Amino acid sequence: MKTDVLIIGGGPAGLSAAIETASRGLDVTIVxxxxxxxxxxxxxxxxxxxxxxxxxPMRGFELANKLIEQIKDFNVRPLLKHRVVGFYAxxxxxxxxxxxxxxxxxxxxxxxxxxAEKAVAFPKWTMPGIMTIGAAQILINRDFVxxxxxxxxxxxxDFAMETAMQLMAVGTRVKAIIExxxxxxxxxxxxxxxxxxxxxxFYFNSFIKEARGNGQVEQIDIEMPDEVITLNxxxxxxxxxxxxxxxxxxxxGCSFGFQEELGGWVxxxxxxxQTDREDVFIAGNAAGISTQGALLLTGMIAGISVSEExxxxxxxEANEMREALWKExxxxxYKEVYSGRVKHLENFTSPVLKDQFxx
Amino acid sequence: xHIEKHPVxxxxxxxxxxxxxxxxxxxxxxxxxxxAALMANGIKKLGVSRKLVQSRGLFxxxxxxxxxxxxxxxxxxxxxxxxxxxxxxxxxPNMDDPEVRREFDED
Numbered sequence: 001m002k003t004d005v006l007i008i009g010g011g012p013a014g015l016s017a018a019i020e021t022a023s024r025g026l027d028v029t030i031v032x033x034x035x036x037x038x039x040x041x042x043x044x045x046x047x048x049x050x051x052x053x054x055x056x057p058m059r060g061f062e063l064a065n066k067l068i069e070q071i072k073d074f075n076v077r078p079l080l081k082h083r084v085v086g087f088y089a090x091x092x093x094x095x096x097x098x099x100x101x102x103x104x105x106x107x108x109x110x111x112x113x114x115x116a117e118k119a120v121a122f123p124k125w126t127m128p129g130i131m132t133i134g135a136a137q138i139l140i141n142r143d144f145v146x147x148x149x150x151x152x153x154x155x156x157x158d159f160a161m162e163t164a165m166q167l168m169a170v171g172t173r174v175k176a177i178i179e180x181x182x183x184x185x186x187x188x189x190x191x192x193x194x195x196x197x198x199x200x201x202f203y204f205n206s207f208i209k210e211a212r213g214n215g216q217v218e219q220i221d222i223e224m225p226d227e228v229i230t231l232n233x234x235x236x237x238x239x240x241x242x243x244x245x246x247x248x249x250x251x252x253g254c255s256f257g258f259q260e261e262l263g264g265w266v267x268x269x270x271x272x273x274q275t276d277r278e279d280v281f282i283a284g285n286a287a288g289i290s291t292q293g294a295l296l297l298t299g300m301i302a303g304i305s306v307s308e309e310x311x312x313x314x315x316x317e318a319n320e321m322r323e324a325l326w327k328e329x330x331x332x333x334y335k336e337v338y339s340g341r342v343k344h345l346e347n348f349t350s351p352v353l354k355d356q357f358x359x
Numbered sequence: 360x361h362i363e364k365h366p367v368x369x370x371x372x373x374x375x376x377x378x379x380x381x382x383x384x385x386x387x388x389x390x391x392x393x394x395a396a397l398m399a400n401g402i403k404k405l406g407v408s409r410k411l412v413q414s415r416g417l418f419x420x421x422x423x424x425x426x427x428x429x430x431x432x433x434x435x436x437x438x439x440x441x442x443x444x445x446x447x448x449x450x451x452p453n454m455d456d457p458e459v460r461r462e463f464d465e466d
Contacts, residue, residue: 040421116419128405135417146362
């Protein structure tokens with residue numbers, strides 16, 4: 001199979017890159033492991049804000065539907081329940097439908113593989129009933145299944161606070177938020193206030209000492225500054241933060257740089273979102289963990305750069321659009337993430353040391 | 360427990376199907392993943408770890424962690440969080456190493 005643009009990952013970044021490229025007449029193929037486009041947006045019932053100026057504020061799943069609707073008019077081939085498993089010597093991607101493997105030869109590849117949640121380890125953390133906050137949200141909002149009746153949340157990021165509220169809305173009793181730092185890490189303080197108003201206790205400077213249960217979690221000990229308390233729970237949702245998914249970049253032989261603010265090891269890329277391989281572009285959380293609005297912008301920039309490379313827009317036009325989008329990115333994403341991104345770009349375009357990148 | 364009426368998305372579980380876990384029938388709904396459907400029926404332990412034989416269940420629900428491996432319709436080591444339920448599906452827990460899929464006889 002041949003295509004102009006192969007997009008790996010059909011989440012917000014992949015879809016916005018698809019809109020940018022396909023709307024300029026390019027033939028686009030999107031590969032995604034899930035059975036529906038939209039990625040993790042599909043189970044986000046909270047309002048997404050801020051979004052790029054072309055979108056009005058809306059809930060996550062509404063944004064997914066909006067993006068999917070926009071690609072319908074164009075030449076976009078979604079390959080759902082398909083995965084990239086490797087690359088052939090001629091640069092073709094090896095795609096599997098879980099039965100056969102076939103090659104796709106693309107002129108340009110945009111990798112928008114997204115992010116993976118990290119775990120918080122404590123004794124017996126691998127027991128059933130202990131899961132990531134993202135998993136709990138998928139169960140409630142996509143599978144319509146109650147993950148547990150009595151829960152604690154480990155961590156206090158914005159995402160953890162939203163998940164706590166969504167758990168409460170479907171009838172799970174949230175018994176506590178456990179945070180190892182001395183204050184909540186959520187940037188939007190009103191989410192913390194809302195949980196406090198609902199009587200949810202926050203245990204700061206605390207962590208889970210041990211989980212117990214027969215075949216699934218039933219009880220936990222929480223180590224607090226002055227005492228150890230025991231709670232009966234059947235659900236622990238852990239928020240260990242997120243990191244870019246890099247498998248495909250390793251297979252492509254891209255170079256990486258470490259950037260704490262972007263989530264750890266991140267592929268190197270320039271301000272056109274081109275990696276060190278000239279045919280490979282990057283977008284979304286894979287290019288640094290950020291908020292939904294920012295992910296859309298990175299997808300748009302990558303899409304515009306690919307359109308420029310494939311000569312459907314002039315370099316002058318592309319530069320002008322990119323400049324505007326970068327400006328919006330600077331306004332939209334958290335300051336420390338944006339400055340991390342700028343540092344990451346500088347390290348790539350003007351390296352201080354010769355061999356500072358792992359590849 | 361299935362969420363019959365969702366606070367934001369209202370009623371979504373429309374098409375019931377019957378799945379079999381260890382040959383016992385359970386009710387699920389199309390669009391649910393196998394791991395989620397089992398959890399709705401109170402089954403959280405989906406298998407055991409290879410070396411220390413400790414219980415394992417759904418952890419990331421997006422196909423990354425592989426903690427939810429099960430045997431589904433005769434195939435071992437299937438990620439049950441990424442597989443949607445189908446009518447009459449036969450599901451068994453992942454209790455030991457998988458049978459490696461073979462189409463040809465060994466040389």
